[in-house]
Amino acid sequence: MSITIEQRRQHRLMTIEKSLATRHRKEKRFRRLGLMAVMTGMTLVAILFASILMRGVPAFWQATFFMELYFDPEVIQLEEKPERASGESPSDFNQRLSAWQTQAGLVNWQVLIDRALEDKLSEDLEPSQLRDLRALLASNERFTLRNKFMDDPSLLGQTIEVKMLASANVDVWLKGNIDRDLADARQQLSAQTRAWADQLYEEGIIRNAFSTALFLNTDSRSSPASAGLAGAFMGSLFMMMIVIALSVPLGVASAVYLEEFAPKNRLTDIIEININNLAAVPSIVFGLLGASIFIGYLGLPLSAPLVGGLVLTLMTLPTIIIATRASLRSIPPSIRQAALGIGASKVQTVFHHVLPIALPGILTGSILGVAQALGETAPLLLIGMNAFVANVPSTPFEQSAALPVQIYLWQGNELRNFFEARTSAAIIVLLALMLSLNALAIWLRKKFETRW
């Protein structure tokens, strides 16, 4: 009798041990799979970032000329820059000033650059070599020179050290982004220009300097080396201001109403379902809507950050409503009950007790929504924001590009050798902005977080 009991116990123990071993194996396998999933994700992100950084980081430095330039009074034959006389009306003065500016525009600034270069190359140039010479420098630099002079006419007759961008093809050549062994017919620059570029680089007149143009200039097609992100950045900034000004108050107000005040019935259910549906609508649909309503019906301007901001507001609104509601729902009812219990009204309860606690969640949701809107491209293409704009917009009503659209435009530029790196650099700038917005969201959440 006792033996059989003992045997049975043994048997049972063995069964348990066996199943335990299987369970442990299963658990290990599951953990390993989980770890592998995480590792795969991390590796993919690492590859993505590494490839963008590897291609984009070199574009933050670009071939730049550092040389003396003589503001030759024989070339710059201009009257004195008009000063406002006492008693002169502003419109008269502006007229005189703009006449002077037109005159300054007619000066052959290119000649000054040509002469400075000739000086550096210490060669006597044939007129036929002028084309090769001009291929060295970004063609927009003559306007930079003009603007420098217009700001400070006392430069006349002086020799100063100036910093000028080399042309895009020279940058490509010096960085080795084009195969240096290719035959002449396949090169973008003539043999002469290439030899000069190498010579000047060795002499230190062309240096690989940090590219301020990338941040301070607008997009450029006539002089690709000077293409920058300033216009796109301002456009994105205006759009985000509009998105924040419209979607945060609207989103938070509707979430508070739906969560705290609205009765729970069929109608609010339908509204809730539709908000969730709206969050799932592809962004390009909002673009189509924006094009037909804001531009077609309301007659708002094409390519303007105003319209972009409105379209992105529509897109961000459901995200903010959902985040705010989730954040309100996570607040324990005891807080509301306590407030109501000591005689606070419903509104007082919400504004004095519930909202402050929900604030970190609302802020996080809003910032993430705005960050998503910042990177959105598709709807902007439909409202004409993919246009080439060479001005920095000063109001949201002026035409402008936006950062993600600028990336799209540069990606499509025909000068591939130069713009492949430039595009990656723009992506790095956009990613850096996104990451800092996300960091801000995390910081705010930590700062205002309430624990109980």
Add this chain to the structure above:
Amino acid sequence: MTMSVSKQALGVAVVAALSASVSTSAMARETVQIAGSSTVLPFASIVAEEFGNTFSQFNTPVVGSGGSGGGLRQFCQGVGENTIDIANSSRAIRSGEVANCNENGVNEILEVMFGYDGIVFASRIDRAEFELTPEHVFKAAAAQVTVDGELVANPYTRWSDVDSSLPDQEIVLVIPASNHGTREVFEEKVIHIGCESVAEVEGDACNNLRGDGRIVEIAGDYTETLARLDAQADAIGVFGLSFYDQNRDRLQVATVNGVVPSLETIGSGEYPVSRPLFFYVKGEHLDVIPGLAEYTEFFLNDMISGFGSPLEDAGLIPMDEAERAEALEQFQARTVVSPAE
């Protein structure tokens, strides 16, 4: 209390922003707005930039893309400040588009021709060289061809099947989709001419391209075509001359009828696949939008679009003096495109 005050402030801000947006919609636009052909876009952008830099009193025009068809559709939406002023087009406007324009109140369509562009066939630099004729391309691309006097579904899979002089390479042809003006030129100057050599195929049947994946249509820019060539090493792409020119280190160009495409051979008409480039100006906007007439005349200036100009550097084939003078004269006389054309 503080909460409700700031909420009020936010409400005021929202109302202010909305009313501001409504009031400015009545404000006059001061910047010329352009859209259309992606072939013309680089040229128009360069002109716009030079224009803005040269005339300090005008804003730099804004140049959008969308293809010739897309640009003309936007152009014909009507007259008013939220419609574009200029449509770039790599083909002449169609009579249907003129009718659509007129219906929407756009009656003064001013056509401006500003130069020529060549269309080239290019393949990857590490592949064989091609010497094509329109007939080769038609036989490689058509849905039906004749074999032994009979009309059959296109049986060719390699270029050497089409003609023994061509390399033994898979047939994959990457062409622009129909939203591009380039497509029309490709059909007219290559496919139709090649089609004529095949007596059995006539009329609309000439336009039937094979649908077995050997013809790839690209709706985007030439960069997309280039990316396709990166992925499919054997593919031959259809590009504008200027695009090829700026990517000579990656692409090699095929001759057509034995002629190498270049500024000279296209300018002289020796290379057969070329076309004039246009933009269309909305006459109704000329006195409303500042800088519109000046931009047009600036574009036609010899310094900008003539020989040795920035546009020639960018790959445009300039018009000769007589053509330039005629284009300018037509614009200045406000010669309107008639719907019957």
